[in-house]
Amino acid sequence: MAKRSIIEKFDEMLRDIMNTQTIFSGKTIVFGGDFRQTLLVILKTNKDDIINSSIVMSPLWNHFEKLKLKQNMRALLDPTFSSYLLKIGDGVEETNEKDEILIPCEANIPFIDEATSLNMLTETMFPNITNVNLDFSLFVKRAIRTTRNEFVNDINDVLINKFPGEETTYYSCDENISACIIPDQDELFHSLTPQGLPPHKLTLKLNAPIILLRNINPIEGLCNGTRLLCKGFNANVSYAEISVGIHAGKAVFIPRITLETPHENFSSIPFKRKQFPVRL
Template identity: 70%
Template sequence: MARRDVIEKFNEMLQDIMDSNLLFGGKIVVFGRDFRQTLSVILKSTKENIIDYSIVMSPLWPHLSKIKPQKNMRALSDSIFSSRLLKIDDGVEITNENNEIQIPSHINIPFADDATSLNTLIEMVFPSINDPDLDFSSFVKRAILTTRNEFVHEINDVLINKFPREETTYYSCDENTSECVIPDQEALFHCLTPQGLPPHKLTLKINLPIILLRNINPTEGLCNEICLHCKGFNKNVIYAEISVGTHAGKPVFIPRITLESPHDDFSTITFKRKQFPIRLCYAMTINKAQGQTLDFVDIYLKEPVFSHGQIYVALSRAKNIDQIKVLIRPSTSLAQSTNYTKNVVYREVLDAAHPH
């Protein structure tokens, strides 16, 4: 859901348009939100600020009608798994002395070393990936979830080298839009991949799964976060096919477009990047996976989760516990294999959203 300040401005706009003091100008507005999932991303912020940006802290919240779903429809076939998910994100799951929850041993992958353990994880979620005769459509609803974009890029780089097809590489054109004079600016911009932008070097192969980063034509199914797979390549157009949803199987063309880096207080350098608005989606961040239902999920915790609801979101992408594997990297090189991980829950948000 959008941040509370955006919703409050939307309310003021409708009141102004309708010349009415009624909530949202008297119009019916429907919001959807699971407060057990991750909250709005507020860069360089504190827990208190993140909570304050949630709609439950808005003066509009008491005036909204709340409809609370009663069942976890995704995990309906596994009631024990569904019950444990709710305990995890209610913050009442049993913890050890370090306030960590235990991952069941049968879904935990023992950690050996970074390379070996990651290859084991990859083989579990994408078995026989280097087989050229494999039906790659079976990989559409499988993914590796992790905490940060840097880990996503690391996993995707490993996976694309295992994928048995001839590769096509596209390089972006980057242009400085800030007032700063930057020596060797192109080389600097090529090294940057801000949130929401595709990489400078985009390497693709036929049948490779990709995710769209922008709304191009929502009525035709080309909307942000839709999953596709590559079917053909041209200089300025990629031929692809939508993998999921009501438009599954539909052939589409993705153009190369100009995108701008984020404008915020923490981006002193801004630039434009002309590139295809896509990324590989073998692996994705936990935040990006919200709303998706997957047939098999690998969770790669190279570092502990750091935001409200992240472990709940990661585990709840699957329909039952047998469709999940978890790899937890010990926090120190001397640590032994572990199946305990942190759980971050902001009780203030849950209590405000679900009052007793």
């Protein structure tokens, strides 16, 4: 979902190029999205700023023709859970005295302590993960989602330790690109995993599921977010198989590349990291 400022600038550019005052210079522009699923993500801001940056707050919004899809394809697979999510979105789902939504017992892992409950969650989502004859297609169909990258790292550590097979670990080469002199910079950079960068210590196993973090070759299916299965390792090139989409089953090679911290990352010192552009 793009910011309204980007769409408005695009409109201004088309008007200027075509020398007209007609919205989008009279060209047909198609936008797609669901405000319930793909809200704007704006760092270091608040709810009001996010709402004001949305396209619905733009003066262009009233000129759009709105088309709504009628059939929810995901709801066909699990209509009960889909209905539950819609009630939450409509604000009609029952809440407790603290205005908290109650998660159904059948969808809830009880909290005992952090380690025990996390282990129960992983066993529920990926049963028999330690089995050497594990059905690896299970990882294509399931995922554990959480709110922060640090939680993702913790869960990935638990899962890769349980995953069958011999592990292969790759360490990144980090380089300072800021003007300031940083004491013990290597140790500092190794401890950081900014958004969009792979970890300094990347532990993989044969058939472990990974996700690509950069667009390497979109034509061949190697895009940011592509899910793959590890099929082989080398010092500078890893061998994998695409597990989803129209390219599923295709064998690909992923090289080590040099990545930089995102420019909008205000919480990290800028540096370069040479590593495989993947994470578990």
